Amino acid sequence: MTNVADIVNALSVITGGRTVSSMKEVERGDHPFVILKSSGIHGKSVLEIPGLIYGDPGKAIRKVAVCMTMTELVIELAGATGVDAVVAHHPIADAASCGGVTLKNYLDLYDVAGLECHEAFHGLHPGIPFLHGHKVVKGNIAYGGVHGNIMFVGRALPEVDTLGDILDRLERYMALDQDRALLAEEQLVRGIEAIRETSVETSGFIHLGSRESRVENILHIFPHTGFSADNLRQAVAENPDTDTVVASISRVYAEHELLDVAEELGLNFIVGNCHVMEILENGLPLAYALDELLEDVDVVLFRDRVTSTPVKMVGNSALKTYAREMSARHLLGKNAMSDV
Known part of the structure; x- marks a missing residue:
């Protein structure tokens, strides 16, 4: 019978040994992919540990879920569908990953093991550049000496x-027609045309250039990793043939300094897939690899879908009445519940 330790071993194979095999490796403090992530916001740092975060290594496994970010929604779906272990791409943390409570209590409740593989997974395959229309010539997962500041230099x-070819390619590969159709059906069922959904709202677009602008040498960046205007100047100086900047997973909007520098340097600038698509870009290849390595284990993909709805249009009449009365009676300084 496959167990949790087999998942850890599979992740080691997939990452070429970048994961940790025990907490002793973490405690030594010298593992290159055990990384403290902090913005300097008091009490909000998290230690990234590629491998098993919580659970019994000997626990039998019949079903594994791959997700992008573990949340209480993921844990609830895992418990309801018989998932024994969740492999999350992003780092797992108490409260943030489990509905504001301690991780141990929530995972123990449903007997679910938790694993993560973030920076240790980055740079292992050229899928994201491929989806965005280029072949990697060279890459760096710690550009400017900042771990996680990923950059690819590619050839179209x-x-x-053209830039239009990149947008059309993303439309085709990411099956955005399905997301638009799904949103249209939800709007119809709920009778709310104002509903918006992440993958539809955040599809690719062009900042600098046009659909007809020629593309040959690409600099592919990920702004949320901290890629700065100085990084862009340096990268273009190192790769003077660059004609196009592709920003994906995260994006920049009008008046961002990266756009100012790109315009100054005469570059095209296109925004590709946003973070909601990374479950397909990185999560799906990971899930396929686990499915191949773990015999007799069902592997499923947990995909997030976030919508936006005007508050007074949410729910049926009963739910609207409930929300309005709870707000009026207890949240606006009237008839507040006494402490218990």
């Missing part, structure tokens, strides 16, 4: 000649 694929 033969079938990609």
Whole structure:
């Protein structure tokens, strides 16, 4: 019978040994992919540990879920569908990953093991550049000496000649027609045309250039990793043939300094897939690899879908009445519940 330790071993194979095999490796303090992430906001740092975060290594496993970010929604779905272990891409943390309570209590409740593999997974495959229309010539997962500041230098694929080709390629590969159809059906069922959904609202677009702008040499960046205007200047100086900047997973909006520098340097600037698509870009290849390595284990993908709805249109009449009365009676300084 496959167990949790087998998942850890599979992640080691997938990452080429970047994971940790025990907490002793973490305690030594010298593992290159055990990384403290902190913005300097008091009490909000998290230690990234590629491997098993919580659970019994000997626990039998019949079903594994791969997700992007563990939340209480993921844990609830795991418990309801017989998932024995969740492999999250992003770091797992008490409260943040489990509905504001301690992780141990929530995972113990449903007997679910938790594993993560973030920076240790980055740079292992060229899928994200491929989806965005280029072949990697060189890459760096710690550009400027900042761990996690990923950058790729690429050459446009033969079938990609223009910025429009990149957008069309993303539309096709990410099956955005399905997301639009799904949103249209939800709007129809709920009778609310104002509903918006992440993957539809955050599809790719062009900041600098046009659909007809030629593309040959690409600098692919990920702004949320801390890639700065100085990084962009340095990268273009190192790769003077660059004609196009692709920003993906995260994006920049009007008046961002990266756009100012790109315009100054005469570069195209295009925004590709946003973070909601990374479950397909990185999560799906990971899930396929686990499915191949773990015999007799069902592997499923947990995909997030976030919508936006005007508050007074949410729910049916009963739910609207409930929300309005709870707000009026208890949240606006009237008839507040006494402490118990």
